[in-house]
Amino acid sequence: MTISRRLLVSxxxxxxxxxxxxxxxxxxxxxxxxxxxDNPFFKAEAVxxxxxxxxxxxxxxxxxxxxxxxxxxxxxxxxxxxGVKAIVLDNAGADATVAAVKKAKDxxxxxxxxxxxxxxSGIAISQIVSNxxxxxxxxxxxxxxxxxxxxxFAELVGKESDTNAGIRSKGYHDxxxxxxxxxxxxxxxxxxxxxxxxxxxxSMLQAHPEIKGVISGNDTxxxxxxxxxxxxxxxxxxxxxxxxxxxxxDSILKNGIKATVLQPAYAEAQIAVEQADKFLKTGKxxxxxxxxxxxxxxxxxxxxxxxxxxxxx
Amino acid sequence: xxxxxLSAAVLAVAFAFTGCKLVKTGGDGTTAQVAADESGDDxxxxxxxxxxxxxxxxxLIRSSAVDVATLKAAIGESLDAAGQKYGxxxxxEGGAWSFAIKGTGKVVSAALQSRAxxxxxxxxxxxxxxxxxxIGPVVMGSALRDFAPFYSFTDFRDQIxxxxxxxxxxxxxxxxxxxxxxxxxxxxxxFVGAVSLHSAGETLNVVPISIEIAP
Numbered sequence: 215m216t217i218s219r220r221l222l223v224s225x226x227x228x229x230x231x232x233x234x235x236x237x238x239x240x241x242x243x244x245x246x247x248x249x250x251x252d253n254p255f256f257k258a259e260a261v262x263x264x265x266x267x268x269x270x271x272x273x274x275x276x277x278x279x280x281x282x283x284x285x286x287x288x289x290x291x292x293x294x295x296x297g298v299k300a301i302v303l304d305n306a307g308a309d310a311t312v313a314a315v316k317k318a319k320d321x322x323x324x325x326x327x328x329x330x331x332x333x334x335s336g337i338a339i340s341q342i343v344s345n346x347x348x349x350x351x352x353x354x355x356x357x358x359x360x361x362x363x364x365x366x367f368a369e370l371v372g373k374e375s376d377t378n379a380g381i382r383s384k385g386y387h388d389x390x391x392x393x394x395x396x397x398x399x400x401x402x403x404x405x406x407x408x409x410x411x412x413x414x415x416x417s418m419l420q421a422h423p424e425i426k427g428v429i430s431g432n433d434t435x436x437x438x439x440x441x442x443x444x445x446x447x448x449x450x451x452x453x454x455x456x457x458x459x460x461x462x463x464d465s466i467l468k469n470g471i472k473a474t475v476l477q478p479a480y481a482e483a484q485i486a487v488e489q490a491d492k493f494l495k496t497g498k499x500x501x502x503x504x505x506x507x508x509x510x511x512x513x514x515x516x517x518x519x520x521x522x523x524x525x526x527x
Numbered sequence: 528x529x530x531x532x533l534s535a536a537v538l539a540v541a542f543a544f545t546g547c548k549l550v551k552t553g554g555d556g557t558t559a560q561v562a563a564d565e566s567g568d569d570x571x572x573x574x575x576x577x578x579x580x581x582x583x584x585x586x587l588i589r590s591s592a593v594d595v596a597t598l599k600a601a602i603g604e605s606l607d608a609a610g611q612k613y614g615x616x617x618x619x620e621g622g623a624w625s626f627a628i629k630g631t632g633k634v635v636s637a638a639l640q641s642r643a644x645x646x647x648x649x650x651x652x653x654x655x656x657x658x659x660x661x662i663g664p665v666v667m668g669s670a671l672r673d674f675a676p677f678y679s680f681t682d683f684r685d686q687i688x689x690x691x692x693x694x695x696x697x698x699x700x701x702x703x704x705x706x707x708x709x710x711x712x713x714x715x716x717x718f719v720g721a722v723s724l725h726s727a728g729e730t731l732n733v734v735p736i737s738i739e740i741a742p
Contacts, residue, residue, distance in 0.1 A: 308685070335681050343680075345618065347690035351667065381687050388694070392642040392665045478621070485620070504680040505619025506689075508725065 241273040244490060245293035246483075248304040250280045253434075255457055255479050256304060258523040259328060262483035263302045270491045272299075283310035290314040294321050300490040302483065304329040308377060312337060324493055326486040329479065330378065331504065340489045341504045342482050346378050349456065349475040349509025350385025356473045356511055357390065357429050357454045364395035365426035368418050370411055370439060371403045372431035379403070382431045382456055390429070399425060404435045411438025419446050426451060433457040433474055440471050458512050458523055466517040473513040479523040482507050568688045572695050575678075580699050584675050588627040588736055592719050595630035595650045595658055595731070606727045617673035618680060623723040625674035628733055630658065631717040639707060643667065646707070646738075648716055658731040660718050660738060663701030669693030670721035670734045671700060700736050707740055715741040 244267045251257035260276050267274040275296060279286035286306040293301055294317070301318055303325055305311035312334045315325045319337055327341040335341075361367065369386065372379030390396050400418045404411035411430070415438065419425065428443070428451060430436035436455030443451045449470070455462050458476030465471040485507075489499040512520055519526040561567040593601075593613050601609035610616060610624035617625060632648035635656050639646075643665040647656035661667065672678050672693040683689040700720070720735035 331685055333684060341681075342619070342621070343686055345622065345686065347686060348669075355667075377685060377687070381690070384687070385690075389665075482621070501620060502679055502681050504683070505621060506680060506686065507619070507621030508623060 241271060242299040242494070243275055243296060244272045244487065245275045245277065245289070245296070245298040245301045247277045247279060247286065247289050247293070247301060249306070250278045254459055255477070255523060258479045259304055259483040261522070262480035262524075263328075263487050266484040266487035267302075270487065272487075272491075279306045281306050283307045283314075286311065287314050287317075290318055294318060294323060298323060299494055301325045302486045302490060303327050305332055308333045324490065326490045326493075328482045328486045329477070335503055339493055339503065340486060340499055340501070342486050342489075343504065343506055344378075344477040344479075344482065345506040345508045346381045346477075347385045348506075349477065350382040351389055352509060352511045353454050353456055353473065353475045354386045354389035354429065356513060357386075357427060357452070358393055358396065360452045360454070360472050361396060361427045363393050366397050366399045366422065366424045367427035367429060368400040368415075368422065368425050369398060369402075370414065370428060370430040370435045371401065372435070373405045374403055376406070379406075379431055386429055404438065406432050406434055408434040408438040408441075411435035412442045415439040415442035416446070419443070419448065428453045430455045433459040433462040436471055436474065437461055437465070440465060444470075458510075458520060458525075460520070460522060463512065463517045463520045466512065466514055469514070473511060476510045476512050476520065476523065476525060478507055478510070478525070481524060563684070565684075565687060568684075568691050569695075571688070572692045575692060576695055576699055579675070579677060580696065583677060584671065584696070585736055587675060588671075588721055589719055592627040592629035595628060595632075598626055598628055599657070599731075602724065602727050606724060615674050615676055617675065617678060618669070622673065623725045625670045625721055625723045627674055627720075628658070628722050628731065629717075629719040631715060632657065634711045634714050634716055637707070637711050639710075644706075645732075646711060646716060648718075658718075658722075658733050660716070660720070660733050660735050661701075662704055662706060662735065662738070663697070666697035666701055666734055668723050668732060668734065669697075670723040671696040671736075673723060674721045697734055700734055704735060704738055705740070711740060717741070 246260055246263045248256040248259050264274040264276055277289045279289055283306045311332045315337050318325055324339040327338050329344055331341045331343045371383050399422045402414050404414045428439050430439055433455040436453050440453050453471045455471055455474040458474050462471050462474045493499050510525055561570045614624040614626045616622055630650050632650040635647050635649045637646045638644055644662045646660045648658050650657040680689050717739045718735045719737050720733040722731050722733045
């Protein structure tokens with residue numbers, strides 16, 4: 215609803231400024247397209263990008279594709295029709311997005327990708343990607359330390375179709391598997407979902423009551439697992455997540471979940487808008503197309519500084 | 528010359544017909560089809576390492592390595608300034624600065640039994656460790672990859688393939704090391720390697736390309 219309203223508003227503004235042409239130039243528009251804002255991670259991206267766009271004098275058109283590539287394609291059409299100068303995108307599929315970005319490029323509209331990459335280079339101007347592998351290694355190192363380098367543990371894996379699920383799991387195992395006394399007794403997907411993780415954790419506990427730790431591919435699954443563990447009177451089990459959400463921050467501060475890894479979503483979105491601005495003004499960004507943004511370990515020592523996917527200095 | 532032209536032609540033709548990416552896999556000029564997806568990562572990365580590790584990366588690190596003392600002093604003033612002067616930020620603005628580093632110091636402690644074995648060196652003679660030399664087989668970080676300007680993330684399918692290159696470079700580096708077999712505490716070690724830093728206060732965790740232990 216918000217989307218169509220904002221679109222209407224921008225169309226109205228456009229119409230108004232159109233009639234005033236010659237007196238004042240309309241603000242250039244930037245489209246900001248992400249998955250749904252019910253996940254606070256994506257909301258933080260949209261909020262960060264919108265704030266930076268306004269600061270730099272652009273009008274922001276904020277839209278969501280809910281991880282639906284067809285919807286994303288329609289949003290690209292809308293953005294092109296609305297005459298945006300640039301598109302900032304957290305995409306709906308590494309392969310499926312290539313065509314949409316190319317379509318915009320062919321119309322002279324540059325795209326600046328955040329969070330996740332696409333499978334082609336040379337089509338988007340920037341791809342600013344969270345370094346999930348580095349982040350997972352940080353989380354795993356902390357997990358190993360918390361576990362005292364030994365004991366049975368379980369892993370909750372994200373949605374199998376999502377590249378990030380695989381790379382986080384790989385980053386975890388590249389560290390954890392070096393410790394022969396750490397034994398993975400259960401390993402299952404909970405599709406990034408909190409309720410699903412709750413159920414999976416319940417059955418894992420029944421099958422493996424000896425579990426001492428759970429490493430999770432994201433924070434929502436970590437929250438589900440933690441709730442199931444507490445309900446079963448197993449608050450002693452160590453849980454480590456990934457994303458750096460406010461929910462997990464609060465849990466860490468209450469000595470619930472022990473650690474997570476922050477993906478700097480807010481900063482990433484702002485950098486994308488800065489690069490879009492520079493590109494529109496000078497024809498280049500001055501940096502390579504694909505850029506990795508490193509993640510930061512969050513535990514009791516720095517959790518207080520975390521707010522909406524940004525860490526205060 | 529003829530062979531090169533021929534294989535280039537074969538490559539171009541095969542590329543045009545199949546759309547598959549071909550890489551040179553051996554020193555004998557043979558080519559093979561390599562899947563563009565994840566299953567081809569290891570072959571592509573092995574080819575990259577063969578082409579670049581000894582011929583380019585090792586000489587680059589040797590020629591640009593900065594003394595521990597010089598680097599520490601520069602970082603102490605400003606990591607960004609030190610990075611611009613001596614370093615490279617291969618993974619982009621959001622990543623760590625990577626440096627080539629060298630030095631000689633006394634071993635104050637060593638963990639040789641660990642899978643992530645390391646030797647800790649005192650360089651300035653105050654009795655405490657100034658650098659940690661990772662001798663593997665498990666090596667953390669991607670300093671070797673990120674110091675080299677010729678590995679660009681843009682050239683990789685995705686961050687999985689890029690991460691695998693980082694690991695493979697670490698493996699190539701520690702494979703060539705002369706590993707100490709007994710306790711080395713108190714001995715003098717000279718090293719050359721690479722290190723990555725996100726902030727000035729971080730431990731210098733070096734990925735070495737060579738270590739020499741004085742008898």
